[in-house]
Amino acid sequence: MADPLLFNPHAYDPAHFDPETRRLLRATVDWFEARGKRRLIEDYRSRAWLGDFLEFASKEGLFSTFLTPASAAEHEDQRWDTARIAALNEIFGFYGLDYWYAWQVTILGLGPVWQSDNAAARSRAARLLSEGEVFAFGLSEKTHGADIYSTDMLLEPDADGGFLASGSKYYIGNGNAAGLVSVFGRRTDVEGPDGYVFFAADSRHSAYQVVKNVVDSSKYVSEFRLDGYPVGPDDVLHTGRAAFDAALNTVNVGKFNLCTASIGICEHAMYEAVTHAQNRILYGRPVTAFPHVRRELADAYVRLVGMKLFSDRAVDYFRSAGPDDRRYLLFNPMTKMKVTTEGEKVIDLMWDVIAAKGFEKDTYFAQAAVEIRSLPKLEGTVHVNLALILKFMRNHLLEPVAYEPVPPRPDAVDDAFLFRQGPARGLGSVRFHDWRPAYDAYAAVPNVARFREQADALCAFVAEAAPDEQQSRDLDFLLSVGQLFALVVHGQLILEQARLTGLDEDVLDELFSVLVRDFSANAVELHGKDSATAEQQAWAVAAIRRPVVDGDRSARVWDRVEALSGAYEMAR
Numbered sequence: 001m002a003d004p005l006l007f008n009p010h011a012y013d014p015a016h017f018d019p020e021t022r023r024l025l026r027a028t029v030d031w032f033e034a035r036g037k038r039r040l041i042e043d044y045r046s047r048a049w050l051g052d053f054l055e056f057a058s059k060e061g062l063f064s065t066f067l068t069p070a071s072a073a074e075h076e077d078q079r080w081d082t083a084r085i086a087a088l089n090e091i092f093g094f095y096g097l098d099y100w101y102a103w104q105v106t107i108l109g110l111g112p113v114w115q116s117d118n119a120a121a122r123s124r125a126a127r128l129l130s131e132g133e134v135f136a137f138g139l140s141e142k143t144h145g146a147d148i149y150s151t152d153m154l155l156e157p158d159a160d161g162g163f164l165a166s167g168s169k170y171y172i173g174n175g176n177a178a179g180l181v182s183v184f185g186r187r188t189d190v191e192g193p194d195g196y197v198f199f200a201a202d203s204r205h206s207a208y209q210v211v212k213n214v215v216d217s218s219k220y221v222s223e224f225r226l227d228g229y230p231v232g233p234d235d236v237l238h239t240g241r242a243a244f245d246a247a248l249n250t251v252n253v254g255k256f257n258l259c260t261a262s263i264g265i266c267e268h269a270m271y272e273a274v275t276h277a278q279n280r281i282l283y284g285r286p287v288t289a290f291p292h293v294r295r296e297l298a299d300a301y302v303r304l305v306g307m308k309l310f311s312d313r314a315v316d317y318f319r320s321a322g323p324d325d326r327r328y329l330l331f332n333p334m335t336k337m338k339v340t341t342e343g344e345k346v347i348d349l350m351w352d353v354i355a356a357k358g359f360e361k362d363t364y365f366a367q368a369a370v371e372i373r374s375l376p377k378l379e380g381t382v383h384v385n386l387a388l389i390l391k392f393m394r395n396h397l398l399e400p401v402a403y404e405p406v407p408p409r410p411d412a413v414d415d416a417f418l419f420r421q422g423p424a425r426g427l428g429s430v431r432f433h434d435w436r437p438a439y440d441a442y443a444a445v446p447n448v449a450r451f452r453e454q455a456d457a458l459c460a461f462v463a464e465a466a467p468d469e470q471q472s473r474d475l476d477f478l479l480s481v482g483q484l485f486a487l488v489v490h491g492q493l494i495l496e497q498a499r500l501t502g503l504d505e506d507v508l509d510e511l512f513s514v515l516v517r518d519f520s521a522n523a524v525e526l527h528g529k530d531s532a533t534a535e536q537q538a539w540a541v542a543a544i545r546r547p548v549v550d551g552d553r554s555a556r557v558w559d560r561v562e563a564l565s566g567a568y569e570m571a572r
Helices: 019-035 037-046 051-060 062-067 082-095 097-114 119-130 241-255 257-279 291-319 328-359 365-371 382-390 393-398 436-440 446-464 475-501 505-527 534-542 551-562
Strands: 135-138 154-157 163-173 180-187 196-201 208-213 221-231 236-239
Touching: 019 037, 019 051, 019 062, 019 082, 051 062, 051 097, 062 082, 062 097, 062 119, 082 097, 082 257, 082 291, 097 119, 097 135, 097 163, 097 180, 097 236, 097 241, 097 257, 119 180, 119 196, 135 163, 163 180, 163 196, 180 241, 196 221, 196 241, 236 241, 241 257, 241 328, 257 291, 257 328, 257 365, 257 551, 291 328, 291 475, 291 505, 291 551, 328 365, 328 382, 328 475, 382 475, 393 446, 393 475, 436 446, 436 475, 446 475, 446 505, 446 534, 475 505, 505 534, 505 551
Parallel strands: 135 180, 154 180
Antiparallel strands: 154 163, 163 221, 180 196, 196 236, 208 221
16 A cells, blocks of 8 residues: 555556646656656666657646746646646656756746746747747856856847847756756946846857756756857846846745655655665565664655655745745745755665665666755755745744734645745845744644754744854854754644644654754754854753654554555566
């Protein structure tokens, strides 16, 4: 019997979606299953371009249905629906991150277009999507990275009222094949932010030169150069400060996709790892008979469940966002930073169990172990997103305000606000609902109660022993504080989703035993920081807790893990 908490292609039926969404999700699963494990692995090893996959997506209208907002739609099934986008991310991650990447950078490339008022560019994008084209996001540069203040993509005014664009972009996915590349640059005749321009380019134009693929992968992560590329009025997407905002708001939309891709990777790897461990005999016993193996696999399982619960609940806040409710601006970097780093931990725990098997070329796990590393590093590093999360800490922990409860959001509607987020500033004014009721609802679950003690301790830290002015410039110290805060937010949305889904309390308790350990480990880390004061060191020691141990509960959770053995195997 399939575990209802994990994606299993053999039992997959996304019945909560509308008929066309269900058809497309199931058709995608069936395409991969028909392709088979051997072909997927061989394509990965040989760095084959994804032409067959993109042909399938074009034939089914997959990208055009899922990535055309209602404002540009040609049929009723087209909309930008974060819930079904998240479901497709998970499927792509499950079968191979290369497939997800081509989709992800298409999403990024579309961001500046769908935020634009340029009707010609929007119409062009919709047409290209319907023709099965992919898109690219020309933001980062070799010298400056994603420091868009310093872009060297220069637009020189020409005699016809347009521009000639020259310069290079680096680490640009799909840059080899994109029908439209959203490119960020600056005018040579206007100083400061007013000179920024986002414009649309075509990778097939003679003034567009693909230099190389900068990674050794099927993902085509290009370096490209423009040499006098003509930019007319129909190509200009944004100018001035609006171009800067479009860049940041596009990343807000795109970074959310990393969490569910990470989940898909971990799910496939977990089926392989548990099946291998359960059937591997050492010293006359299955590997899973050893207590440390059971603990590592159970920890991996509950961490993965936590990743899914948090991400599913974050979808609801994303879809319910508006000018007066921008809580997604916290939960979004949380999905990118916290969920993807949890994915690394999940893979590492399983790899410790299966050991050399994780290197073998005929396993999915071998590529999972490599690809899981990339997700915390895309769309801003862990450190960048932790620093962003810290901006919300005081308001979230200490100054809640009233909001109407956010319901589950599987409904078939367009998430239009994502393309009219407005200026990318004012984070200090974002307010949050009270985090405590989510914990209060599970006060009888021993490790939730234990973790709540640590969360309350963090509130006391922020109120009474917060970083002083000098420490506020010590990013190394602040990042330790950020990890503690992230755990409280992570636990909050997990509990909210657990309540909505009726999660088994054994699984929840086991999950929070892991979070108690994580909080304690991060408190020890903070204690050892060079700039920690005596008061902060004393706080850190006092915040350490031991999880509540329950052998019967752990045994019941292990039964769920053990049942994954043989529950899914991809056809050869």
